[in-house]
Amino acid sequence: MLPKTPKPAFWKFVKGSAKVLFIAEAFAFAASYGVYYRMNTNREFRHYVNENFPFVLDYYYKVGEVLGDSNLRKLDSAVWRAENQKRE
Incomplete structure (x- = not known):
């Protein structure tokens, strides 16, 4: 039977670090x-x-524009401008 040798501490550190x-x-x-x-x-x-x-x-807007034809930036700015005008 082969004698068991302890694993080096380095491999324990690598495995623990990989889990973290x-x-x-x-x-x-x-x-x-x-x-x-x-x-x-x-x-x-x-x-x-x-x-x-x-x-x-x-x-966020750039990713939306690259992945699809998103006009969310324009819609948001229009809604926020309208809200600001109501407040004033």
Whole structure:
């Protein structure tokens, strides 16, 4: 029978790091999908993102324009202008 030798600590570290990295990546994907879904379905959230993180909304619109013929940017700006005029 072959004697059992302990695995080097390096391989334990690699396996543990791979598990942590996989979990972190899955969490990041779920969070980014959640934000994308909310931006895709909620105009008020897009307005909030526009006020606080305009570069994120710009990338969202660019992705929509590249993947399809999206005129969501124009619709949102028209709705927000109309709302601002009502307030004034």
